[in-house]
Amino acid sequence: MSRPLVFAHRGASAYAIENSLDAFQLALELQSDGLELDIQMTKDQIPVVVHDYNLRRLTGKNALVSDLTLKELKSLKVGKLFIRRFRGPAILTFEEFLSWHSRTKVPLNIELKESFIENSNALKTTVERCMEIPYIHFSSFHLDLLKNVKRLAPNIETAFIATKLLNWDELDQLPYIDTIHANKTWYYKERYLDACFRHHxxxxxxxxxxxxxxxxxxxxxxxGWITDYPEIVRAAQRKV
Known part of the structure; x- marks a missing residue:
């Protein structure tokens, strides 16, 4: 069996500002097999690469991504207070990320965030933009988003991020889900692993x-493994 691929969580987020080009480039230098990133939707329906719905933690501005236009969002800097004041990067658009990614072709784990829930047209446009990209999958905590992804693009892998509400004995009731993403602390246990195996x-x-x-x-x-420390996980794999 081939080894599980190592995905860098928000890029090499232990060492660089999360979801930034620096973090993604560093992840490749640290021998990541793939990249995990988050996308939200702006007020003017532009997908952007950012994890939090509320921007306070990342930018200091208490505002929702979906309440700001791209122009307003681009005026903000990301990072800890000192960093964003003097040299923090702007939030990437998804298109900017894909332009950079086109030169790398590494596998992508794209997490769809909550601002897509009431935005079916934007979801459709985003999925269609990704149809020709090889080695890509969409993940989310929101089943309805993944159900729509599978309807729009049956050949693209969908991954549900497990919560305590997930019934592992009824995974067969989720035919539009290919993969389960789960927190290792709670779910790397035989019961859950075997349930996934039984339900394919x-x-x-x-x-x-x-x-x-x-x-x-x-x-x-x-x-696959999703980690802030891709170089450590890869080193552990090489010990086999």
Whole structure:
């Protein structure tokens, strides 16, 4: 069996500003197999690469992404207070990210965030933009978003991010879900892994640090690790 691929969470976010080009470029230098990123939708329906719906943590501005136009969003800087005041980057548009990504072709894990829920036209446009990109999957905490992704693009992989409400014994009731993404702390257990196997769902686990014993002997259903520390996880894999 081939080893699980290592996805850098928001890029190499342990060492660079999350979801920035610096973080994505560094992730590749640290031998990540793929990149995980988050996309939200602006007021004028432009997808942007940012995790939080409220921008206070990242920019200091108490505002929702969907309440700002792209022009307003681009006027903000990202990072800790000192960094954003003097040299913080602007938030990337998804198109800017894809332009950079076209030179790398690495696999992508694109997490669809809550600002897409009431925005079906924007979701359609975003999915259609990604149809020709190889090695891509969409993940989300929101089942309805993933159901619509699968309707729009049956060949694109969909991954549901597990919550405590997920009934692992009824995964067969989610035919539009290909893969389960789950927090390793709560869900890397035989019960959940075997449930995925029985219902023909693959697994990726996040919050991986690289010191987990099972990295060197993963369950047969695990196809990926999502981590802030890609170089440590890759080093652990090479020990096998």
């Amino acid at each position: 769902k693959k697994c990726r686990f996040y919050n991986i640090h690289g010191n987990e014993k099972y990295i060197t002997s993963p369950h047969k259903n695990v196809i």
